[in-house]
Amino acid sequence: MFSERILRVLERLGGVSAATAVRARLAPRTEPAPPRFRVEREADAGRIAAWWESRDPAGRDQLADPHTIATLPAYAANIENMIGTVKLPVGVVGPLRVNGLHAQGDYLVPLATTEAALVASYARGAHLITRAGGASAAMLSEGVLRSPAFLFADMVEAGTFVGWAAANAGRLRVAAEATTRHGKLEAIDPFIDNDTVFLVCRYTTGDAAGQNMVTIATDALCRAVLEGCPVQPRAWFIEGNFSGDKKASYLGLITGRGRKVSASVLIPEALVRRCLHVGVDRMLDYARVAQLGAMLSGQIGAQGHYANGLAAFYIATGQDAACVAESAVGFTRMERRDDGLFMSVTLPNLLVGSVGGGTGLPAQRAALELMGLAGTGKAAALAEVVASLCLAGEISIMAAIAAGDFTRAHHSLARTRT
Structure with a gap:
């Protein structure tokens, strides 16, 4: 017997008799897409005013209030396409x-x-x-992780790469730390899965949380790998989804991240x-x-x-x-x-x-x-x-x-x- 939950799912999908109508409703639309918002990096009062001209003035008064407009430079480095600020109660x-x-x-x-x-x-x-x-x-x-991933032709190349990285750890550290005044590369721990290598890079980040800091430093480390390693990867990625960045993970639970x-x-x-x-x-x-x-x-x-x-x-x-x-x-x-x-x-x-x-x-x-x-x-x-x-x-x-x-x-x- 079907559970009530399954029956409710079927009801939302319209049942077998309504399959054609449901498919039509879920199908891609063919009319021209509306113009894309151009990404604006500057928090500009004139652009914000123009954006609100044809929109709800009540929304403008709440989001783009005079105090927000008067302090726009304070937000410029933290947002794109700025249209205002949101107020939340603080206790x-x-x-x-x-x-x-x-x-x-x-x-x-x-x-x-x-x-x-x-x-x-x-x-x-x-x-x-x-x-x-x-x-x-x-x-x-403390230690913020970033885990770039490198893909090789086979496990032998992956092993050769790890050997080279271990022998050149000092060189990689210099490349990473050249990008930051406060970040320090504390450790590089390789993790091999057949033809794929994750380099788990652990940084201290001074007084910053350091997410962007470790990304920029790790990119420089990866560029140094590409310049010096005799075994070139088929592909590489700045983050192999191994570090636990913004996800609950057992790696973070055991070794710490942050x-x-x-x-x-x-x-x-x-x-x-x-x-x-x-x-x-x-x-x-x-x-x-x-x-x-x-x-x-x-x-x-x-x-x-x-x-x-x-x-x-x-x-x-x-x-x-x-x-x-x-x-x-x-x-x-x-x-x-x-x-x-x-x-x-x-x-x-x-x-x-x-x-x-x-x-x-x-x-x-x-x-x-x-x-x-x-x-x-x-x-x-x-x-x-x-x-x-x-x-x-x-x-x-x-x-x-x-x-x-x-x-x-x-x-x-x-x-x-x-």
Whole structure:
């Protein structure tokens, strides 16, 4: 017997009797395509005004408001075909106390989101962490990966190439590092699959997240390969989809991609009951269920909702929001200790920077300055604060589910508010 789900699919496709009409609806259209928008790199007020002339003035007033037009030069390096800016509500979490190798202090953390209840949830966890003395946090390692791929005639040529690359690693490093003042090529690890070789290149990127930095450096490395290697590849690609760039991957989980950071807190049992309205044993019961659910469903890592806090923080501070796909991989642990409840988070792929990308945009720079973490020398501390933020979110959501408050909180904070 067909399931209801399959029957609904068939209904959307129109059934066998409507096959001709459905095919006609899905077929390519033959009328001339509308003119393509020309890619404009400059954020020009005159061009933006002309673009809005024949369009909804209400949309123009919201997206191309006078303040946006007056500050256009600030956006020019970050966008093409600019027509305005989008405003999002920004909430603040904290003070969040962080006792880190690099981050030391009580931080106000900005989050940009349209999801009601999110800021309240992270704020609750941050309050509890601070009352417990703060999160212990450490950036454990760093290294952004890029994995160019080289295709050869056979496995013998692939092996010869790897031998040459190993013997000339210093030469390749010089070529890569000549493109950047801050990036350093730390390692080149070959991975051979028959006639195909991936060179897994690991870089440190200073205070930048470094995605573009490592791409440009790796391109120079590949050009040096082509100039010097006696075995020429049939083809090569700057990224062979091996590095895990903007994707959850086991490689990133094990070796790290970006900044690997861990944060933990020990919460006295009385504080757990007073602030979270649940006992430690009930929290541990839920932790076991959550770990089992993650394992049975095939999740990479095991955690509650890193992506919520990361996405809101990335948007607020000008990080590359697409990197949430890999940055949200990690592990949350919960254990009973003599003094109460121990909780920790470990994020092996945290891609954040205090310089570069969108961190220099006016609002995003202001959000980083709110924490005192804008500019050079602040990226490691920023990573430790972000990990502590994720810890706050894990404490709050797991407690809400364990206590049976999750639905009620979302109903009161998100459903019934006007």
